[in-house]
Amino acid sequence: MLSEDLSFSPENFSGKVRLFPLPNLIVFPHVMQPLHIFEPRYRAMLEEALAGDGLIGMVLLSPGWEADYEGRPPLRPVGCLCRVATHHRTSEGSYNVLVLGLRRIKIVRELPPDKSFREAEVELCEDVYPDAGAAARTKLQLRLLESFKRVLPKIPEAQEQLDQLLGGQIPLGMLTDIVAYTLDIELQFKERMLEETCVDRRAEQLLEFLGRLRRLAFPPEFSTN
Numbered sequence: 001m002l003s004e005d006l007s008f009s010p011e012n013f014s015g016k017v018r019l020f021p022l023p024n025l026i027v028f029p030h031v032m033q034p035l036h037i038f039e040p041r042y043r044a045m046l047e048e049a050l051a052g053d054g055l056i057g058m059v060l061l062s063p064g065w066e067a068d069y070e071g072r073p074p075l076r077p078v079g080c081l082c083r084v085a086t087h088h089r090t091s092e093g094s095y096n097v098l099v100l101g102l103r104r105i106k107i108v109r110e111l112p113p114d115k116s117f118r119e120a121e122v123e124l125c126e127d128v129y130p131d132a133g134a135a136a137r138t139k140l141q142l143r144l145l146e147s148f149k150r151v152l153p154k155i156p157e158a159q160e161q162l163d164q165l166l167g168g169q170i171p172l173g174m175l176t177d178i179v180a181y182t183l184d185i186e187l188q189f190k191e192r193m194l195e196e197t198c199v200d201r202r203a204e205q206l207l208e209f210l211g212r213l214r215r216l217a218f219p220p221e222f223s224t225n
Helices: 040-049 131-153 156-166 170-183 187-195 199-216
Strands: 016-022 032-037 055-060 078-089 095-110 118-126
Touching: 016 040, 032 040, 040 055, 040 078, 040 095, 055 095, 078 118, 078 187, 131 170, 131 187, 131 199, 170 187, 187 199
Parallel strands: 016 055
Antiparallel strands: 016 118, 032 095, 055 078, 078 095, 095 118
């Protein structure tokens, strides 16, 4: 089923969110993420979201989560507020879901365990565009997009996404989030990108990473033609 409204108004957000913690997935604003939800507690989380505001918070489990996965293992402090875009209930009772990342969130405090799933009070973390970087931001965005294009042939499934980027003007913050999500980057680096609210710093760090990728790929393979 497709959600009728994917918009988000920060002024209408209660600050309370259902949490969906996972050990190895980081979701960014502006991207779509497929999920398969099968555990009873997370099916209950989804069903409550569908009956209410449609929001869930994608958060990362802290290292060592294996010792208490069925309980309430520690969480990393920053996550992504998401809206359920589509959902399909399977014959087994599980759900195939597509969520849209909306905003970075920071956990203020976790709420008491009154439900089978976890909830928290969170604060929204908006992108910051420093005045000092305004003059150089357009060039920075072009550099990031060009660097992304050079490594993208190694990621064929992202070609359609690149075409969409080239087809319109998007903010630098959105571009950094799409690049960070698309690239095969170690989890710790993705977490740094999610935690960083300064858009210019995110872009510079991604440029540095993309530069390392290109250097590692040199020299290119010889052509067989």
